[in-house]
Amino acid sequence: MRELIGESLREERVAQGKTLREVSKSARVSLGYLSEVERGQKEASSELLASICGALDLPLSTVLSTVSEKLARQELLAKVPTIRPVASVAAA
Amino acid sequence: MRELIGESLREERVAQGKTLREVSKSARVSLGYLSEVERGQKEASSELLASICGALDLPLSTVLSTVSEKLARQELLAKVPTIRPVASVAAA
Numbered sequence A, B: 001m002r003e004l005i006g007e008s009l010r011e012e013r014v015a016q017g018k019t020l021r022e023v024s025k026s027a028r029v030s031l032g033y034l035s036e037v038e039r040g041q042k043e044a045s046s047e048l049l050a051s052i053c054g055a056l057d058l059p060l061s062t063v064l065s066t067v068s069e070k071l072a073r074q075e076l077l078a079k080v081p082t083i084r085p086v087a088s089v090a091a092a
Helices: A002-015 A020-027 A031-038 A046-055 A060-079 A086-091 B002-015 B020-027 B031-038 B046-055 B060-079 B086-091
Strands: none
Touching: A002 A031, A002 A046, A002 A060, A020 A031, A020 A046, A031 A046, A046 A060, A060 B060, B002 B031, B002 B046, B002 B060, B020 B031, B020 B046, B031 B046, B046 B060
16 A cells, blocks of 8 residues: 555656655655655655645545555455466476 | 544444454454554554454455545535625624
């Protein structure tokens, strides 16, 4: 979830053509911390997330909705049974 | 967001007729911590959230989707202009 939140925030920032520096200044978060959040290395608190979303003029609900959809796809993929490669079938 | 996540987890646990003790044991989280997460007093890490969802046999994506919808409603309400009470209109 942490990685997906970071990914969504980074995608939105890049789509808006904003730099890490601009968003970190506007959200009052250190540049290093924001970068770590975007890379899914740091867990952002609810308050910090709200602040970053504010700087991107993006409703937090939209981020969560995006993350929820991405996560649902991952959960589904995790349930799909693995297909055995043809080679191992031939060898059997 | 923290409060809404806690609320959603508590609603689901109660709907399943499970006690805090049962879920905390199954999720390997202390009872006190789980209780604080449910009351929105502690921020749950992504890993902890996944663990609690696992104990409830509930996809994390479902929790996020619920939280996203509740949050969207709150964001919308925050934008609705306040209606002046009739008394102040009559006095104007």
